[in-house]
Structures are given as C-alpha cells and as structure tokens.
Amino acid sequence: MLFLQLLVSFFLLLLPLLLSILFLTRASTPKKQSSPPPSTTTSLPRSYPIIGSFLAVLANRNRSLQWISDIVQVSPSATYVLHRNFATRMGNLFPQSLKDLLGNGIFNVDGESWKFQRQLASHEFNTKSLRKFVETVVDTEISDRLIPILSSAAASGTVLDFQDILERFAFDNICKIAFGFDPAYLLPSLPQTKFAQAFEESVIISGDRFRAVIPLVWKIKKLLNIGSEKRLRIAVSEVQEFAKNVIREKKHELREKSSLDSVDLLSRFLSSGHSDENFVTDIVISFILAGRDTTSAALTWYLWLLSKNPHVESEVLKEINEKSEAPVFDEVKDMVYTHASLCESMRLYPPVPSDSKEAVNDDVLPDGTVVKKGMRVIYIPYAMGRSEALWGKDWAEFKPERWLERDEAENRHWRFVGRDAYTYPVFQAGPRICLGKEMAFLQMKRVLAGVLRKFKVVPIIEEGIEPEFVPQLAAKMKGGLPVRIVERDEKE
Structure with a gap:
C-alpha cells in the first residue's frame, strides 16, 4: 500500500513535466502557414x-x-x-528559489528574523552620516568615472549600451555603500570582474528558478549538480567567499582602530556588535541585490521614455539648470518635476514588476x-500602473504632470502630489516598504543632474519599436539600450 501511494505521488509530480514535453514537442512542429495575430x-x-x-x-x-x-x-x-x-x-517558492543566494537575509525571511533585521537596518538607514556618505559615493562615481566615459564616447562617436553602463555604475555604488569596497566595475575599459560576473549569474539563475513553470526540474538538477544548478552553486560560492573575505578584512580593520571612521553598512553592522559572519554576509548580499538592479533598471527605461517625449526632457533640463548652483541636498530636494517624471516612468516600467x-x-x-x-x-x-481604474483613460501617456499641481502661493512652481503606497506599490507598502527608497531617488536624481546637464542621450532604436520589457528579479531591457552620447550646446 505504501509503495502504491509513493508511486501515485511520484506520477503526480511528473505529470506536469510529461505534459510540458508533449506540449513543447507539438509546439516545435513546423507549420505551413504563419500563426494568426494575437x-x-x-x-x-x-x-x-x-x-x-x-x-x-x-x-x-x-x-x-x-x-x-x-x-x-x-x-x-x-x-x-x-x-x-x-x-x-x-511549498513557498520565493524563499526556496533564492535561498542559495540570499540565505537568511532580510528579503528571504519572515517573522522574528525579518523583524530583527528590519529594525537593525532601519536604524542605520536613518542616520545623517549614511546619507552624507551615499551622496559622496554617488557624486564621486559620477565625476570620476561616469562623466569621463560619456565624454570619451561623445568625442569618438562610440555607441554605448547605457543599460550596461548604469548597471556598472550602480554596482560600484552599492558595493561601496554596503561593503566599503570598490569593485571598479565602471572603468573606461569596462572590465569583467569575477565578483560582478558571479553575482550576475547567481541573480539570473535564481530568478529563473522562481519563474520556472515546473520547479521540480531545477530541484532535480540541483540534486544531481548539473547544468544551471551546477553553475549557480559555483557562482554563489564565489560571491559568498568574496563577501566573507571582505568581512574578515573589515573586522581586522575595525580591531586596529579606536573609533569608527568608516560609515558603510558593513562597518556599522560589525561595530554594533553583529559579528556573526553568515548573518552579516546574508544581509549585505541582500542589500547589494536591492541596490544594484533596481536603480539601473529604473534609469534605463526613464532615459528611453525621455528620448520619446522631448517636452518632458525640456522641463527636466530646465529644472536641472535652475538648480545647478544649489548645494547637493537642496538641488535634489527641489527637483520636483524630475521626481514626478521618475515616478511616472516607474509607474509604466516598475523595476520590480511583480511581488508575492x-x-x-x-x-x-x-x-x-x-x-x-x-x-x-x-x-x-x-499591471496596476496600467490600470484605467487607477490612472484614468490616459494611463498609457508618459505624463509627469499627473503627479503635480501648481503651488497656490506661487503659481509658476510645481508641488509634488504623491499616491498612496497601495495604489503605487513600486516600493512596496506597509511594514515592508523599501528602506532604500530615499537613497534610490537621491542616486537617480544625481545621475540625471550630472549627465543631462552635459549630454544628450540618444537611443539607437527604430522609430515606433518599443524595447522588450524583461521581468527578471528586477526588470531589464532586452538587448540593452544602445545610445549615442552628444555633448549639449551651452545654450540648451
């Protein structure tokens, strides 16, 4: 009887796999005439x-x-x-799929473990010293690496994949902010570093696990240590070993000092008494994942939308030039139209298109x-960002003005009008609302101010063709965003 039960259970597990093989076999049979339009x-x-x-x-x-x-x-x-x-x-597919990469980090746990990590991270994210550190890191990466690469591309007429450039920029930034370590991924040679490549492969395969039609397939591959699961094991091992080496060096550095002069997240966690290597590794890797792909994805789609809507680009550029003499904090704080246009872009192309x-x-x-x-x-x-019920009949328009209203005191100035987080859950909502939301806007606005003030980013995409939105763990543009960089005339 027990054998029969096991046989039935095994058949039920394999049934979807057998059906998929049958389906794919039929689907691969050539047809004499083209398929009808959808x-x-x-x-x-x-x-x-x-x-x-x-x-x-x-x-x-x-x-x-x-x-x-x-x-x-x-x-x-x-x-x-x-x-x-x-x-x-x-079973719960999300933690199972990401367990190897994220371990027991904040994005992959619930209950008391999540609550503890949330409280710990929330305290650190709300310090003025961290905000100042983030500003310094971002501005240095812009001035020392991003701008020189764009200047060189503008002078030579080189075509850049701006999605790749932004991902490298974000990776350098988040590694400095999280680890206090500079991977130097955005150098003029656009190097392929071992840690960055291992992290990228870990993210892609983990995302494929989560989206798998038949999770049993990757679980069998993991058991047999073959194919993508073997590559994932190797990549995750490289990521974790690298992280642990950085943690050990940081611990040694902190022991040698009488006071903390490093303000990266790793130094803060270690100095607050949280020295367990596995715990710190998991939480820091989680923050690298959160900070690497989301801002770069948001900016990639934003710049494409900006190129298609010159009236919006004109307003953004006008605002940037008006704020060019202001201190960094004031400049970002007062970029109301730019903030609205970023929100509008992420409404149509959210960096994390679905969550569960x-x-x-x-x-x-x-x-x-x-x-x-x-x-x-x-x-x-x-789907929510494209809902007529939530955004009106003009939901398909890229319209920053839907987030703005004129200041009654000064009619010529805009005032930002936000939506509640449950209507616009791009940064989640409730207890799990994104801790890095303000950091993300700071980084995106600083990039736009630094780049658009000097250059026009011109996508090389055929007129009328919309790039394909690829929903990985964070959304990407299929094939990247090929662009030419043109220096702006001082009169613009």
Whole structure:
C-alpha cells in the first residue's frame, strides 16, 4: 500500500513535466502557414483537476507578466485566483528559489528574523552620516568615472549600451555603500570582474528558478549538480567567499582602530556588535541585490521614455539648470518635476514588476476572494500602473504632470502630489516598504543632474519599436539600450 501511494505521488509530480514535453514537442512542429495575430481580448484560463491552469501557464511562459496583467485587467475586481498544478503548489517558492543566494537575509525571511533585521537596518538607514556618505559615493562615481566615459564616447562617436553602463555604475555604488569596497566595475575599459560576473549569474539563475513553470526540474538538477544548478552553486560560492573575505578584512580593520571612521553598512553592522559572519554576509548580499538592479533598471527605461517625449526632457533640463548652483541636498530636494517624471516612468516600467507574499492565515479579500493559509498572493505593480481604474483613460501617456499641481502661493512652481503606497506599490507598502527608497531617488536624481546637464542621450532604436520589457528579479531591457552620447550646446 505504501509503495502504491509513493508511486501515485511520484506520477503526480511528473505529470506536469510529461505534459510540458508533449506540449513543447507539438509546439516545435513546423507549420505551413504563419500563426494568426494575437487576439486583442484575453480570456480567463481554464483549470483542470490536478494540473490546474498548467497548460495556460505553459503556453504563456514567454510572456507571463503581460499575460497575468491582461487577466487582471479583464477581471471585474482586478483579482483572479490562478490554480497552479499539484507540484507547484507545494511549498513557498520565493524563499526556496533564492535561498542559495540570499540565505537568511532580510528579503528571504519572515517573522522574528525579518523583524530583527528590519529594525537593525532601519536604524542605520536613518542616520545623517549614511546619507552624507551615499551622496559622496554617488557624486564621486559620477565625476570620476561616469562623466569621463560619456565624454570619451561623445568625442569618438562610440555607441554605448547605457543599460550596461548604469548597471556598472550602480554596482560600484552599492558595493561601496554596503561593503566599503570598490569593485571598479565602471572603468573606461569596462572590465569583467569575477565578483560582478558571479553575482550576475547567481541573480539570473535564481530568478529563473522562481519563474520556472515546473520547479521540480531545477530541484532535480540541483540534486544531481548539473547544468544551471551546477553553475549557480559555483557562482554563489564565489560571491559568498568574496563577501566573507571582505568581512574578515573589515573586522581586522575595525580591531586596529579606536573609533569608527568608516560609515558603510558593513562597518556599522560589525561595530554594533553583529559579528556573526553568515548573518552579516546574508544581509549585505541582500542589500547589494536591492541596490544594484533596481536603480539601473529604473534609469534605463526613464532615459528611453525621455528620448520619446522631448517636452518632458525640456522641463527636466530646465529644472536641472535652475538648480545647478544649489548645494547637493537642496538641488535634489527641489527637483520636483524630475521626481514626478521618475515616478511616472516607474509607474509604466516598475523595476520590480511583480511581488508575492504567502498568507499566514485564512482571509477574505474585500472583493470576496477567499485566501487560504499557505496560498501565494501576488500583486503586480506593472499591471496596476496600467490600470484605467487607477490612472484614468490616459494611463498609457508618459505624463509627469499627473503627479503635480501648481503651488497656490506661487503659481509658476510645481508641488509634488504623491499616491498612496497601495495604489503605487513600486516600493512596496506597509511594514515592508523599501528602506532604500530615499537613497534610490537621491542616486537617480544625481545621475540625471550630472549627465543631462552635459549630454544628450540618444537611443539607437527604430522609430515606433518599443524595447522588450524583461521581468527578471528586477526588470531589464532586452538587448540593452544602445545610445549615442552628444555633448549639449551651452545654450540648451
């Protein structure tokens, strides 16, 4: 009897895999005529016993974000219960998928462990000394590395992948802020450093795990230590070993000093008594992940949108030039139109296009949707930012003015009008709202002020073609953002 139960369980686990092989085999058969254009209407997926909506999920695996967003748009309450297959429903996929990379870091734990790390990080993020350190790091990276590379490209007519440039810029910044270590990833030679490459591979494969239609596949590969799972093991090992070496050096450095003169996050954690190597490694790697891809993704899509909307670029440039003589803090604080345009860009192209939570108890949503304990609840900033109900009939327009109103005292000045975090969850909401939100805006505005004041960034993309939005752990632009750099005329 026990053998029969095990056999049935094994068959249920393999059923989705067998169906996917059958589906892919049929899909790969050449057709004599081209497929019809996609329908302009989206139907809700069918659900079957045991496999749920697995066939629909599989059919839309290469456009899952847009597919789920379409389902949300046609659902009367903007909520839909997607029935996953038997094998997928077992366990919380997010922490399982990212466990090897993030360990027990703040983004991969719940309960008391999360609460402790949140309180610890919140205290450090709210210090004036850290803000000043961030400003110094960002400004140094802009003046010493980013601007010289752009000046050289402008003089030579070289085409740059600006997405790559921004990712390198963000990686240098977050490593300095988190570790006090400079990977020098944004040098004129655009080097391929071992730590950066290992981190990138770890993120890509971990993200592929999370989006896997059949998680059993990567789990088997991990068990057998083959393919992508073998590469992930090697990459994560390199990332962790590098991090631990930096931590050991920092501990030695702090022991040799009578007072703390380093203000990076690692020095702060170690000086506050948190010296466990694994704990500090996990939390610092989590912050590198958060700070590396999000700001670079946001700025990549922003610069593309700016090139398509010259009237917005004109207003942003006008504001930047007006603030050019102001101190750094005042300049960033008063860049109201630029702030609004960044918010508007992230509404359409959020750096983290979807996120999920696991229900700890049974609940019922306001629209009557029943949520059972252990169910995975996904919210989709990408779909919410394109909702007519939330943003009006002009939701498709890149319109910074929707975030602004004229100051009643001085009619010529704008005043920023934010949206609540549950309408605009780009930085999450509630207890888990992003600790680095202000740091991210500071960095993005400083980059825009430094770059746009001197250069015009001209994307080399065919007119009428929209780049493909690739939803990894943080959204990317497929193929990068090829641009030419043009020095601005002083009169502009």
